[in-house]
Amino acid sequence: MASDLAKAAKDRGIKYFLISYTDLFGSQRAKLVPAAAIAGMQRSGAGFAGFATWLDMSPSDSDLFAKPDPESLIQLPWKPEVGWLAADLWMDGKEVDHAPRNLLKRLIGKAGDRGWEMKSGVECEFFLTTADGQAISDASDTQEKPCYDQQALMRRYDVITEICDAMLALGWGPYQNDHEDANGQFEMNWNFGPALRTADQHTFFKFMTKSIAEKHGLRATFMPKPFMNLTGSGCHAHVSLWKDDKALFEDDGGELGVSALGYSFIGGLIHNADAICAMTNPTVNSYKRINAPRTTSGATWAPNSVTYTGNNRTHMIRIPDPGRFEFRLPDGAANPYLLQAALLAAGLDGIDNKRDPGERLDINMYVDGHTVKDCKKLPLNLFDALKAFEASTVLKEQLGEEFVTAFSKLKTVEWNAYARHLTQWERDNTLDC
Ligand code: ADP
Ligand code: MG
Ligand code: MG
């Protein structure tokens, strides 16, 4: 903890601070502030022009101030003279409603008012590519079933262990690293924790992984589906709810060891899955991971329908252990703060309205999914996801009108830009019309 950042700079040898915030599209924006100026910045925040980033602002708006949260301070493991700080956004003396970290803190507060704390862990899959991002970085990584490939993992030992060593030193409790199901794809797991801490760690993990990969002449990407024939990069989230030290989703007497409260939370995700999809799967490319045809490894490992199950990885929600569940929908493009906020919004709605998740399905969805009657499908593209997001009264209530309007406005601009883009596929298939 470093409540006085100027003192922290002296004590720890920090020369510069990165005052950083994450905008609506998940881009991390920062100012690099010398330690000599940090006291003032801690009081008033670092100034930005909000319109210059993905926030719903105009060039004529007053300055945006990013006030660093001293509890988030991390010295960059690969450059310890720099201290990274997650910041909350203020404008005209008020917190910006639609800023992702502010929004998540509001939802955490809502749950906190009822004595609840959501804890979560994220599995941030990523590819290591050549510096230009065009191909996976390891030309020898060609197996049809590359998951857990020992040889390919060890060829990236220097990169993976530099990141893992950093997480060990930061006290995150990393416990395993592996080669994932796509050629060139990896995953590194660390311990779950309170939603805000996980969101800050998730944000920092992306920054750190990209930075360390660059140091090694490579590029790390969390893009959901960078290669059409390979398994995409998900960002599964595991979720539990706590009151003090009591795990509220745990119940020995419940189905699979999950309590009625847990099933209501799951019911909230089932009920609101199509509406939150724009937050958990926020890019045009996201929809090439879900609903995808089988990959060369034999399975996409991504959901295509709104269903839940026990320890079975073909559904949107999996209950691997008593007392928690895994939400397999989110992907690598999910904004770390909006991902947690979406979980809380849907989960709180589920609890408040005792949403019934329906029957658990114990089938292989990839083979037998078509046999499920009236099975709710996930949105097929970003446009459909945005329509469901905008139409959701639950999200307006849980997240606030300002956020819903801002997010759908900017994302619709992105969709329109994509729709105006002329692709080679169209020429190939339409020239002869
Ligand atoms: P898998 O690949 O089987 O889905 P991983 O081991 O890769 O699982 O990731 C599991 C994630 O779930 C980790 O971040 C872990 O800390 C987290 N986790 C474990 N137990 C809980 C829990 N009770 N509540 C929230 N997250 C949890
Ligand atoms: Mg200037
Ligand atoms: Mg995993």
Ligand code: MG
């Ligand atoms: Mg994985």
Ligand code: MG
């Ligand atoms: Mg998983």
